Structure formats: structure tokens, C-alpha cells
Amino acid sequence: MDQALRNAADEFLIRFGGDKFDNLFTRAIGSVVVDDTGREILDFTSGQMCSTIGHNHPAIVEAMAEAGRTAVHMFSGMIPEAVARLGKTLAEEWLPAPLQKSLFVNTGSESNEAALRIAKLHTGGYEVLALGGSWHGVTAGASSASFASDRKGYGPGVPGVYLLPEPNSYRPLFPEMTPEDSALAGLELGLKMFDMQSRGGPAAIIIEPVISAGGILVPPKRFMQALRKAADERGMLLIFDEAQTAFGRIGEPFGATHFGVTPDIMTVSKTLGGGLPLAATVTSAAIEQSAHEKGFTYYTSHVADPLPALVGLAVLETIQTERLIERAREMGAYLRAQLDELQQRHEAVGDVRGLGLLLGVELVTDRHSKTPNHRLGALTTNRCFELGLSMNIRRRPERGAVWRIAPPLTVSRDEIDRAIAILDQALIESVDALSRSAA
Numbered sequence: 001m002d003q004a005l006r007n008a009a010d011e012f013l014i015r016f017g018g019d020k021f022d023n024l025f026t027r028a029i030g031s032v033v034v035d036d037t038g039r040e041i042l043d044f045t046s047g048q049m050c051s052t053i054g055h056n057h058p059a060i061v062e063a064m065a066e067a068g069r070t071a072v073h074m075f076s077g078m079i080p081e082a083v084a085r086l087g088k089t090l091a092e093e094w095l096p097a098p099l100q101k102s103l104f105v106n107t108g109s110e111s112n113e114a115a116l117r118i119a120k121l122h123t124g125g126y127e128v129l130a131l132g133g134s135w136h137g138v139t140a141g142a143s144s145a146s147f148a149s150d151r152k153g154y155g156p157g158v159p160g161v162y163l164l165p166e167p168n169s170y171r172p173l174f175p176e177m178t179p180e181d182s183a184l185a186g187l188e189l190g191l192k193m194f195d196m197q198s199r200g201g202p203a204a205i206i207i208e209p210v211i212s213a214g215g216i217l218v219p220p221k222r223f224m225q226a227l228r229k230a231a232d233e234r235g236m237l238l239i240f241d242e243a244q245t246a247f248g249r250i251g252e253p254f255g256a257t258h259f260g261v262t263p264d265i266m267t268v269s270k271t272l273g274g275g276l277p278l279a280a281t282v283t284s285a286a287i288e289q290s291a292h293e294k295g296f297t298y299y300t301s302h303v304a305d306p307l308p309a310l311v312g313l314a315v316l317e318t319i320q321t322e323r324l325i326e327r328a329r330e331m332g333a334y335l336r337a338q339l340d341e342l343q344q345r346h347e348a349v350g351d352v353r354g355l356g357l358l359l360g361v362e363l364v365t366d367r368h369s370k371t372p373n374h375r376l377g378a379l380t381t382n383r384c385f386e387l388g389l390s391m392n393i394r395r396r397p398e399r400g401a402v403w404r405i406a407p408p409l410t411v412s413r414d415e416i417d418r419a420i421a422i423l424d425q426a427l428i429e430s431v432d433a434l435s436r437s438a439a
């Protein structure tokens with residue numbers, strides 16, 4: 001461990017929010033990251049939810065080497081062969097029809113920025129509906145349509161964004177109704193409010209198929225169908241932000257496949273690059289044609305770069321050859337069963353939810369009041385890290401204390417067993433420490 005380097009991280013880096021560890025990190029392989037003391041830690045967030053095929057998969061390493069032998073970057077107007085191949089692979093092997101055309105960018109924020117621009121140009125409108133608890137990124141358009149956190153202090157957002165109540169089956173907006181009816185009633189209310197407020201420029205509805213930063217909220221299927229209908233009735237485009245749900249994490253190729261609802265635009269990012277900055281905005285040939293005719297531009301220094309495209313191709317091929325979608329379903333069911341079993345034994349585990357290997361565990365003070373237990377969340381997360389397990393906790397007061405658990409799809413049963421044993425021990429010790437401090 002190099003203390004001077006640890007100090008340098010504090011002295012020379014701008015703090016960018018979120019949780020930060022005191023340690024520095026040196027390596028990442030499979031489901032494990034290694035810190036500057038040489039300690040191995042199970043990475044149950046797949047980095048920033050990106051490394052679905054495991055850290056530093058040989059296929060990714062080889063794709064980067066191939067880019068080194070051929071080309072890393074080019075003039076944006078020179079489309080590299082690898083980019084054409086990635087567009088074709090997505091259209092022919094992955095995307096639900098009529099989605100067919102891709103724009104390759106770097107981050108999820110950018111893919112949503114481009115999606116919103118296409119929707120505005122295509123419809124001629126500017127009004128955007130987004131869900132409570134959603135997170136679409138940090139750029140102007142994407143952050144204006146994000147409601148999970150971090151809205152305050154930066155002045156006005158992009159005008160024309162309206163909020164729809166998010167479906168929450170653990171805490172339904174209308175508790176006297178079933179969670180599904182409550183979600184639909186919330187949507188109806190939100191749409192009524194929007195219709196009253198609209199200045200007549202509807203453009204898009206944007207939603208994550210699983211509202212992740214908002215606490216791993218899985219909308220009912222009827223909610224998604226109603227959203228599709230609401231978009232069509234208003235001449236709006238439906239955008240699915242599949243940053244976390246695309247390419248197998250939820251045990252299906254996409255959220256769209258899970259819900260049986262096809263959006264007009266889909267954005268994919270984290271899970272396409274497997275850890276490298278690669279994202280795509282995807283739409284139909286008809287919408288692409290319309291946007292093009294209206295002068296669509298999204299010209300950046302790294303639009304259509306060959307290096308990330310080669311990596312994206314390697315990621316997609318690995319998901320197929322290693323049958324990782326089936327694996328996500330199988331390992332997701334295994335992990336879920338273990339978490340359900342933990343819930344039986346720990347009063348503080350209020351809810352276990354999610355799809356495939358994108359799971360949420362909500363901690364509460366007691367199951368009756370469902371009050372989020374932030375202190376327990378923080379203590380347990382820290383103790384898990386000490387014991388060798390990294391997980392991500394949402395600890396915004398308004399969003400509950402929810403662990404987001406999303407290991408690589410390559411995770412083994414043994415790694416899941418180790419993680420569960422750590423979680424169990426951390427929960428027992430943390431509950432105990434809290435009750436001792438209260439006594």
C-alpha cells in the first residue's frame with residue numbers, strides 16, 4: 001500500500017459524489033477486485049453495473065489488443081468496419097423489430113441525450129415525461145429527466161420535463177389498492193396532470209425498465225403497456241433506457257423483451273461495453289429517416305470509435321457463447337432464493353425484489369412501519385466491505401435504504417454462497433451493534 005498515492009487521490013482529484021473508499025484499487029478479474037493492500041473483494045456491483053461478463057474477460061482484453069493492432073480512433077466521418085459490424089450484429093441478432101439503427105456514443109448519459117434530441121426533432125415537440133426515482137445521467141437533457149437525486153443547486157433544467165409517479169410495489173402510492181392498481185392509478189393521475197399542464201409540444205416518455213437508482217423498482221407489465229398506449233395517444237416516442245437491463249442482466253435480452261413492449265427508441269450503455277465507455281441510441285429506420293431529414297446531428301470526437309466497437313462485439317459474442325442470459329436467470333434465481341431465506345431470518349430485511357441478477361434488498365427498522373433503516377444500511381455495507389464483499393447501497397432518505405446487488409453474470413454458486421455468508425454475518429453484527437448503542 002502506497003500511502004503517498006492514497007494522499008494524492010485526496011489532494012489532486014475532484015470529488016464527484018457517491019461513496020468513496022479509503023483504499024485505492026489495483027486489479028479486477030472476474031467477480032473480484034483487488035485493493036492496494038492485495039485484499040480480494042467480491043464485486044457484487046459489476047463495477048458500475050457494467051462488467052456483466054466479468055472484469056477483464058479474455059475476450060475484452062483480446063478485442064483491445066486487436067484495436068491496438070488495427071485502429072483505436074478515427075475521424076468521426078470515417079466509419080470503421082468494426083462499427084458497421086456492431087450495428088449489423090445488434091440489428092440482426094439482438095434488437096426487437098423494428099429497432100434497427102444505432103448511434104454509438106460513450107456513456108449512458110450521452111445515449112439518453114441523443115435519444116431525447118431525436119424524439120424532439122422527430123415529433124417537433126419538447127415535452128418529456130419521466131418517472132420519479134429515475135436516473136438517466138448527468139448531461140443537461142438526461143439530468144433534467146432524472147429524479148433519483150442530485151437535482152439541486154445547478155439552476156434550471158431543460159424546460160418541458162414532467163414527472164410521472166413511479167410504480168413501487170413495496171410502498172404503493174395508494175396503499176389501499178393492490179400494487180398494480182396503485183401503479184396504474186398513479187400513472188393515470190400523472191398523465192392527467194401532464195395533459196393539463198402541457199403547452200402542446202409532447203415529445204417523449206422515458207423510463208428504465210427496472211428503475212434502478214430509485215430502489216430497484218420493477219413496474220407491473222400492465223404499467224408498461226399503459227405507458228406505450230399513453231405515448232401513442234399523445235404522439236410521443238417511448239424511450240426505454242436499458243443501461244442496466246440490456247443484454248442479459250435481468251435474464252432476458254432486454255427489458256423490452258421481458259415486458260413484451262417495444263419502445264420507439266432504446267438506449268443501451270453500461271452492459272454493452274463490459275467496462276469500456278460504449279453506449280448506443282437505437283431506433284427504427286423510419287424514425288432515423290425522419291430525424292435525418294430534419295437535420296439530426298450528434299457529432300462528437302468519439303462517435304463511432306473502433307476500439308469500443310470491437311469490445312462491444314466481443315461482449316455480445318461472449319454473452320452468446322457462454323449462454324450468459326440463461327446463466328443470469330439461473331444464478332439470479334439461486335441468489336434470490338438465498339436472499340429470500342435471509343429475509344426469513346432478519347426482521348430488518350423488509351423486501352427483496354428485482355429481476356434476474358439485478359436485485360434489490362430494502363432494509364427497514366421494522367416490517368410494519370417499513371421505515372428505511374439508513375444506519376443499518378451504512379453499518380452493514382461497511383462491515384460487508386471489511387469482510388470482503390462490495391455492494392451498492394442507496395441511502396438517500398427519500399429513496400429508502402436499498403442494496404443494489406448485481407454481480408457479473410459469470411458469478412459462480414460458490415461466490416454467491418460466500419457473499420450470502422458475509423451478508424448474514426454483517427447483518428447479525430450490525431443489528432447487534434445498533435441495539436447495543438441504543439441501550
Ligand SMILES: Cc1ncc(COP(=O)(O)O)c(C=O)c1O
Nearest residue numbers: 107108109135136137208241243
Ligand atoms: C439507467 C441509467 N441510465 C443512464 C445512466 C447514465 O449512464 P452513464 O453514467 O454511463 O452516463 C445510468 C448510470 O448509472 C443508469 O443507471
